[in-house]
Amino acid sequence: MASLKDMRVRIASTKATQKITKAMQMVAASKLRRAQTAAEAARPYADKMSAVISNIAGAAAGSPGAPALLAGTGRDQVHLLLVCTGERGLSGAFNSSIVRLARERALALMAQGKEVKFFCxxxxxxxxxxxxxxxxxxEHLDLRSVRQLGFVNAEDIAKKVLARFEAGEFDVCTLFYSRFRSVIAQIPTAQQIIPLVVEEGTAASTTSYEYEPEEDEILTRLLPRNLAVQIFRALLENNASFYGAQMSAMDNATRNAGEMIRKQTLVYNRTRQAQITKELIEIISGAEAV
Amino acid sequence: MATFHFDLVSPEKLAFSGEVDQVDIPGVEGDFGVLAGHAPVVAAIRPGILTVTTAGRHEKIIVLGGLAEVSEKGLTVLADVATSLDELDRAQFAETIAEMEEGLKEHEGGELDLAIERLDHYKSIQQQLSSTAMH
Known part of the structure; x- marks a missing residue:
């Protein structure tokens, strides 16, 4: 059995761990608030962008001259999976649930005889x-050195994806990230970004717009931009999800550590009392013998 | 004077939202002003200065390209980057222009034309900036 001193040391180390997880939880909570505001601030732009695009694209998608970003290459042989995850761990199942979704998709595609490429x-x-x-x-990209996620980061990724698309390296691009629902719910999501999926009926407005310059020219300007916007949105959602996941993971860890400390203290006190009783018996029986 | 609703959004934030009298927009095919009751338009924006008029007061905002949409609900501008004139770091702006001039050598063909066009827009912003500073 462990000596009393060993037990004291173990309790102290559990307490130290608890302090760390508690601190991490609080840091994650404050960062989460910032990440959430950033994600919300980006929403109007992304929403408006997709509304305008679906407005124009509805008309253009059927025509033969539609841009490849909208109509696709006409094949779906090569798939690019753009997998966005966090830079750090200690966040529960956040990273692995995104990876699992991507992996399942990749295996399913490969079973159909498609070629799969990854961009991490x-x-x-x-x-x-x-x-x-x-x-x-x-390709893989590290965002470790980035302190504050900016639109430039997303633009950077979009440029790389576009360059590969124009070089004919893939036909379909799917974006994987974790959608932020709440602190306890982050939903791993797959979203096809090339060719663009136009949501029907979202912007079925009756207004007929005038376009300046022509519709297709606006569309060719807008589509690459929309790609960056979608990626930016995914990165922000991911960021918020990461801190949400980390916060609940660390909350759990703190609670578990508390539970462990309670149990260890109980065992420690029992052992201590047993030892005192044993010593008393020894003294008393010693005195009786005299 | 009748007012209308104007939203200026950049990817990172909602930069302006409120009722305004008039907005002058630097369109790709020429500048145009938007008043209340304007016909629905979707127009691309070139890098330039956007002027917002509210109750006789003018506010100038620099936009580096984007898209303007006028509907019955009002005007929405999706700007690539929007900075108000006072916040702009002029030294940094000049630096960006110098960088772009450097970068011109790397472009070719149609891309070169685009780059030159963009540079010209930036330079015209700079010129307007320095001319307003002298007044």
């Missing part, structure tokens, strides 16, 4: 996917 954003996703799909990862 974030260190954690790259590390997990590398084990299984090392040769299929065409």
């Amino acid at each position: 954003v974030g260190r954690k996703g790259y590390e997990q996917l590398r084990r299984q799909f090392d040769k299929q990862i065409v």
Whole structure:
């Protein structure tokens, strides 16, 4: 059995761990608030953008001259999975649930005889996917050095994706990220971004707009931009989800540590009392013998 | 004077929202003013200065491209980057222009034309900035 001193040391170390997880929880909570405001601030732009695009695209999608970003390449042989994850761990199932969704999609596509390529954003996703799909990862990007997520980061990613698309490296691009529902609910989501899926009926307005310049020219300007906007939105949602997941994971850890401390203290006190009783018996029986 | 609702959104935030009298927009095919009751229009924006008039007061906002949409609900401008004139860091802006001039060498063909066009727009903003500063 462990000595009393060993037990004291163990309790102290559990307490130290609890302090760390508690601190991490509080840091995550304050960062979450910031991330959430950023995600909400980006929403009007993204919403408006998709409304305008679906307005114009509804008319243009059927025509033969539609841009490839909207109409696709006409094939769906090569798929690019753009997997956005966090840079750090200690956030519960946040990273692995995104990776799991991407992995399942990849295996399903491969079973159909399609070719799958990966573009990893974030260190954690790259590390997990590398084990299984090392040769299929065409690019990976670290956002570790980025302190404040800006639109430039998303533009950067969009540019890389577009360059590969124009080079004919893939036909369909799907974006994987975690949608932020609440602190306890983050939903891993797959969203097809190339070719763009136009949501029907969202912007079925009766107003007939005048376009300046022509519709197709606006569309060719807008589509690459929309890609960046969608990626930016995914990154922000991801960021908020990450801190939400981390916060609840650390909350759990703090609670578990508290439980552990309680149990250990109980055992410690029992042992201590047993030892005192034993010593008393020894003294008394010693005195009786005299 | 009749007012209408105007939203200026950039990817990172809602930069302006409120009732205004008039907004002058630098369109790709020429500047145009929007008053209350304007016909529905979707127009692309070139880098330039957007002027918002509210109760006789003018506010100038620099936009680096984007899209304007006029509907019966009002005007929405999706700006790539929107900075108010006072907040703009002029030294940094000049630096960006210098960088773009440097970068011109790397472009070719149609891309070069686009880059030059963009540079010209930036330069015209700079010129307007320095001319207003002298007054």
